[in-house]
Amino acid sequence: MNSSHPTSLKRTTMTKFKDLPLEILEKITAVPTLSTAEQRCARETCRLLKSALDPEFYGVFPLNCAIMASRDALQILQSLQPSREMWNKYARVLHIRWSRKSSEKFPCVVDPQAINDSEPDKDKKVELTTEFLHTMDRIDGVHWDVSFCIPIWLHRAVQETFAPRLPAITSLTLDMRETNPRFLPLFDLSHFGVENVRILRYKGIGGYPPKDSQIGTQLAHVVKSANSNLSVLDIHRLHANDSNLVWKALIGLFENQEESLMPELKLEELRTDTITFELIRFLAMYRGIGIKCLHLQEDGYNCVLGRTDSLLDLFNRHILPRHATILQRLSFGSVYESRWSFGNHWARRLPRLIHKGGLLKLTELAVSLNEKGVIDPSVYGRQTLDSDNGPPMVHTLLSLVPSFPRLERLSISISIPQGYRKSSGCGTHRWTHISRMRNSIVQDIQDFRLGREQRAALLSETLTIAVSWDMKVLFVLVPVPSTESETREEVDGEYMFMSVKAN
DSSP: OOSSOHHHHHHHHHHHHHTSOHHHHHHHHOOTTOOHHHHHHHHHHHHHHHHHHHHHHSSEEEEEHHHHTBTTHHHHHHHTGGGHHHHHHHOOEEEEEOOHHHHHHSOBSSOTTOSSOOOTTHHHHHHHHHHHHHTOTTOOEEEEEOOTTOOHHHHHIIIIIIGGGSOOOSEEEEEOTTSOGGGGGGOOGGGSOOTTOOEEEEEOOOSOOOTTOOHHHHHHHHHHHTTTTOOEEEEESOOHHHHHHHHHHHHTTTTTOOGGGSOOBOOOEEEESOOOHHHHHHHHHOOBSOOOEEEEEEOTTTOOTTOHHHHHHHIIIIIHHHHTTTOSEEEEEESBSSTTSBOHHHHHHHHHHHHTTOSTTOOEEEEEEOGGGTSOHHHHOOSOSSTTOOSOHHHHHHHTGGGOTTOOEEEEEEOBOGGGSSOTTHHHHHHHHHHHHHHHHHHHHHHHHTSOHHHHTTSOTTOEEEEEETTEEEEEEEEOSSSEEEEEEEETTEEEEEEEEOO
């Protein structure tokens, strides 16, 4: 059985083949049994393979900020000219990104933190970049990793020169996790035509934004302009004050409107880690195609302190029942321990919804678990296992699996105790906590699967169970069509495969 992940193995194999010395490649191709016709066929196959890969390869035009800020930028831009026709023909997405490897290979010639940069050959680079971009009239998607080292001239060239010439884009992804808060006021979405946006994804810097940042207002403008086209809305690490502007913009589409005049939205996927009353209001007023994917993950940056219980109660009473019959993917939980994590209150709520015909279409369920529902007090000195002194919460969760007839994947994430937020030793404590939680959850899963025959039979033969923390998969149980189940465990970025017997 392979000892590495299939995707990474394929990438490594292709890279190593490409980097083989010419002498070895010549030996591979110099097979004496190949006739001239067979050699011609091999060459034609390679040519067809290259042509088949062209749309995929040239489909995304990457603007690497690290390269654009280097002293070699002008030479690299000029080297792209021969392939310009191919980019013009196939490019559909502009990806502005920052690469750590490129930043090491091409050192910046200016201070990346300087607002007023004065790079050598800046005017020539602006001219070549805008000239190159202006011919790509098929681009309808922008993926922008707003990095801290993006040259200001490139920032302005894309926004003020390129964006106004684009037709209305259909996909917009903004990732600001690597930027400096001082750069946020420079960011302006008003240059983009956004009335046709179907997919909007945003990942911010977390915490309080600068006072002169308009990112909340600009995102609100996008969702309001694209209201009838928007199908995917993914908002993460945006402060509650800014996120409320987004939800209020959507609420305004329904508020004080006659029912016949209310728009029919097409929103099918909503993901956010900012849970506020305005979000609950929007979900309660939503009118249109049913939301099939709902991901609510209370985040440490944006949680409304002291309001978790009231928000959760509103969600359980009014929101989840409203969307339960349509939902195919449901995710709820908390980065830091709270009642949003799975507990006995959820174990009582979910069966009631199912009894009323809800959640029967669910194929993916993701929850988080608090420490007191997992860690055995006899091992770690905890006073209580959970609030009701019942069985491990993992067993309670797995016992609900038969209630979801179409469930294919169950994801369990680890919540962090509130006391580790500002603790001076939070790093060590956190990793100790994650390790203990992971071991306990995995052990509970194995005990459940290998326990009494009638209980183990509750798990579907097609169910995948994953344990994770902060989007990093720590353990995956993948069923295979045999008497054994294959378990894949990720350690330091690599996958180890093992076999776990099913009872």
